Amino acid sequence: MIADILPDKVACRDAFDDSADCPLFPEEEALLVRSVDKRRREFTTARFCARAALGELGLPPVPLVPGERGAPQWPSGIVGSMTHCAGYRAAAVGHATDIVTIGIDAEPHEVLPAGVLDVIVRPEEAVRLRRLADTTPEVCWDRLLFSAKESVYKAWFPLARRWLGFEDADLTIDPTDGTFTARLLVAGPVVNNRPITELTGRWLARDGFVLTAIALPTG
Numbered sequence: 001m002i003a004d005i006l007p008d009k010v011a012c013r014d015a016f017d018d019s020a021d022c023p024l025f026p027e028e029e030a031l032l033v034r035s036v037d038k039r040r041r042e043f044t045t046a047r048f049c050a051r052a053a054l055g056e057l058g059l060p061p062v063p064l065v066p067g068e069r070g071a072p073q074w075p076s077g078i079v080g081s082m083t084h085c086a087g088y089r090a091a092a093v094g095h096a097t098d099i100v101t102i103g104i105d106a107e108p109h110e111v112l113p114a115g116v117l118d119v120i121v122r123p124e125e126a127v128r129l130r131r132l133a134d135t136t137p138e139v140c141w142d143r144l145l146f147s148a149k150e151s152v153y154k155a156w157f158p159l160a161r162r163w164l165g166f167e168d169a170d171l172t173i174d175p176t177d178g179t180f181t182a183r184l185l186v187a188g189p190v191v192n193n194r195p196i197t198e199l200t201g202r203w204l205a206r207d208g209f210v211l212t213a214i215a216l217p218t219g
């Protein structure tokens, strides 16, 4: 499903259960010693997806352990992103020569728990969400905003190596073409001598899930 919102140059894999047989590397096992079963299952299936996607790029299976602030450490020359929520896991990777950064996120297609929207929404976004809810009430726009902001952070962090708050990006969601744009309200990282001022992505609400994805092409 995530493939539907990523460019062809990005290799991806998703899973709707944890039935895949995915042996973990010792350094991955070591991270799970004190983890509950839910964490073990999401971690393992996400690695299964990531190794399958890396295989599509011609890379052998490698350990994928979280690095700085939880960001995955991909093999040299590879960019990528992983996500997991109840009933869904996915990973997406690309060659750094094609793609600058990737951020993907999956959420259950449900209204956000009480109080969460207030923490993540900017006033101008709240106005837009109300308009979207009036015209297309079947989509949980609050959840989509949340997911898009998570994707923004996952795409941002490997480049900037610093925090980006929910208030630091102003998101506009296009309900008709399935895209969104995040205008960065803080100085962004400089890539190829150009500061990144916005990130655009695609979204999908289908089969009980909300998916968002950003893949910034080089050049």
Ligand SMILES: CC(C)(COP(=O)(O)OP(=O)(O)OC[C@H]1O[C@@H](n2cnc3c(N)ncnc32)[C@H](O)[C@@H]1OP(=O)(O)O)[C@@H](O)C(=O)NCCC(=O)NCCS
Binding pocket: 042, 043, 046, 065, 066, 068, 069, 070, 071, 072, 081, 082, 083, 084, 085, 104, 105, 106, 149, 150, 152, 153, 154, 155, 157, 158, 164, 165, 166, 167, 168, 169
């Ligand atoms: C890190 C964060 C984005 C993860 O999102 P989530 O919806 O909670 O969880 P998901 O299952 O979708 O994603 C988890 C995966 O994100 C990845 N991830 C974690 N930290 C990351 C980081 N700093 N940079 C990039 N990817 C990261 C990891 O691959 C992780 O999987 P793993 O732990 O199995 O390795 C989220 O917990 C968070 O801290 N958000 C606050 C920052 C933010 O969203 N700002 C908004 C900017 S507009």
